[in-house]
Amino acid sequence: MHISPVLWQFLVKWLHASALFPSEASTIAPYTDALYFFLLLITLIGVVLVGALVFGFSIRYRAARNPVATQVEGSTLLEATWTIIPLALFLVTFVWGALLYFRIYTPPTNSMNIYIVGKQWMWKAEHPGGQHEINALHVPIGRPVQLTMISQDVFHSFSIPDFRVKREVIPGRYSTVWFEATDAGTYHIFCTQYCGTAHSAMIGDIVAMSPEDYESWTKQSTSGMSLAQNGERLFASMGCNSCHSGNAAARGPNLAGVYGSKLQLANGSQVLVNDAYLRDAILNPSQHVTAGYAPIMPTYQGQVSEDGLIDLVEYIKTLDNNYRVQQTLTTSQSDKVAPTTPGMVKP
Ligand code: HEC
Numbered sequence: 547m548h549i550s551p552v553l554w555q556f557l558v559k560w561l562h563a564s565a566l567f568p569s570e571a572s573t574i575a576p577y578t579d580a581l582y583f584f585l586l587l588i589t590l591i592g593v594v595l596v597g598a599l600v601f602g603f604s605i606r607y608r609a610a611r612n613p614v615a616t617q618v619e620g621s622t623l624l625e626a627t628w629t630i631i632p633l634a635l636f637l638v639t640f641v642w643g644a645l646l647y648f649r650i651y652t653p654p655t656n657s658m659n660i661y662i663v664g665k666q667w668m669w670k671a672e673h674p675g676g677q678h679e680i681n682a683l684h685v686p687i688g689r690p691v692q693l694t695m696i697s698q699d700v701f702h703s704f705s706i707p708d709f710r711v712k713r714e715v716i717p718g719r720y721s722t723v724w725f726e727a728t729d730a731g732t733y734h735i736f737c738t739q740y741c742g743t744a745h746s747a748m749i750g751d752i753v754a755m756s757p758e759d760y761e762s763w764t765k766q767s768t769s770g771m772s773l774a775q776n777g778e779r780l781f782a783s784m785g786c787n788s789c790h791s792g793n794a795a796a797r798g799p800n801l802a803g804v805y806g807s808k809l810q811l812a813n814g815s816q817v818l819v820n821d822a823y824l825r826d827a828i829l830n831p832s833q834h835v836t837a838g839y840a841p842i843m844p845t846y847q848g849q850v851s852e853d854g855l856i857d858l859v860e861y862i863k864t865l866d867n868n869y870r871v872q873q874t875l876t877t878s879q880s881d882k883v884a885p886t887t888p889g890m891v892k893p
Pocket residue numbers: 781784785786787788789790797798799800801804809824827828831832834835836839840841842843844846858862
């Protein structure tokens with residue numbers, strides 16, 4: 547069953563050139579394809595084997611030759627064989643699939659994070675530097691990229707066939723997926739979850755570029771404000787800093803360094819603070835009250851858009867043990883913030 551690498555490469559290239567198969571443009575793609583072709587191969591062997599037996603037996607045991615049916619008592623050897631071989635094949639597929647699953651869903655720790663917001667019917671991408679794109683996503687090649695995705699309305703699914711990447715994009719919850727592009731080029735983005743009238747138009751282009759090109763693209767398309775800076779403004783304009791000022795006497799906990807830490811809750815459990823937890827802490831504060839604090843934080847449900855929440859989360863992520871940045875903002879700049887900040891839900 548061993549296919550020489552040359553033959554393999556040829557097969558994949560041919561399939562791609564014949565437009566029967568997407569190109570392999572990410573580090574994961576060859577692994578996914580190997581499993582896919584393995585499944586195809588054993589299915590093919592199964593079909594040929596069963597087909598040949600049906601055909602052969604129908605000739606060999608045709609009525610003209612065997613006018614009287616004979617009683618067959620069965621064969622333990624035969625039954626064991628056709629149980630053990632498929633079982634072994636299924637187990638190999640299971641272990642292989644599970645290993646691949648973990649590879650696909652565990653992002654490398656050094657991956658860069660980009661946010662994706664899906665809505666009827668478009669994809670919005672938000673880069674940490676504040677670059678926004680609609681139905682397009684620019685990424686560098688040779689670097690793992692993690693997407694943190696959420697939907698503003700119904701279920702969507704984010705898919706890049708050339709990268710062999712696909713993941714559900716769900717309202718109310720972050721989901722993630724990662725990839726590392728290997729070849730510069732433009733590839734398709736699809737929504738693969740039927741989401742309404744213009745579902746088929748919920749498409750876009752992913753542009754994989756060399757790190758240098760990506761660098762110059764980020765410089766060109768910057769809006770001047772990073773996500774964290776937008777978040778800092780929101781934090782002040784929404785009054786978060788009145789409780790989370792970082793002062794010892796403040797009514798809310800100091801948020802510096804909270805991201806990535808283990809938080810002790812009032813109900814005795816411990817949670818890891820990640821993006822999803824921060825988002826939920828802002829929307830449903832009463833559901834997981836931090837130990838040592840009164841449940842006085844109001845809910846911000848319906849008051850911030852998903853984009854605004856992303857900004858706030860990015861801001862809190864940047865807070866290290868030096869809270870001064872935000873305190874200066876509280877006293878000197880908060881009055882400069884326009885009444886309708888971009889991230890706020892418009893009435
Ligand atoms: C009225 C005071 C108050 C306001 C206003 C307030 N918070 Fe809180 N916040 C708290 C308190 C008290 C806690 C701890 C108890 C709890 O978890 O509910 C908390 C907890 C949190 C947590 C959980 C992490 C931790 O260390 O406990 C986050 C994240 C957070 N707040 C963010 C925000 C953001 C963002 C805003 C503004 C949109 C905001 N808060 C507005 C009082 C407040």
